[in-house]
Amino acid sequence: MLEFSKKILLKVSFDRLLFEKELRKSIKWIRKEEVLVLKAWCVATFGQQYYDVIARTFENL
Numbered sequence: 001m002l003e004f005s006k007k008i009l010l011k012v013s014f015d016r017l018l019f020e021k022e023l024r025k026s027i028k029w030i031r032k033e034e035v036l037v038l039k040a041w042c043v044a045t046f047g048q049q050y051y052d053v054i055a056r057t058f059e060n061l
Helices: 002-012 014-029 032-059
Strands: none
Touching: 002 014, 002 032, 014 032
16 A cells, blocks of 8 residues: 555655645555555655645654
8 A cells, every 4th residue: 555655645745735635545544564665765865845844644653
């Protein structure tokens, strides 16, 4: 499910709101052990563009 989530996030990265929505859904779908892996990947891949969205989404976990 982690790889699927990455593919979806890559495809919706053109839109800030859609990216945030899909990121929240991805966190719910993946296993708890994979959440930190997803966060690291998001920061590495989208950190310059959406760091605030990523930080806000992961801060309550």
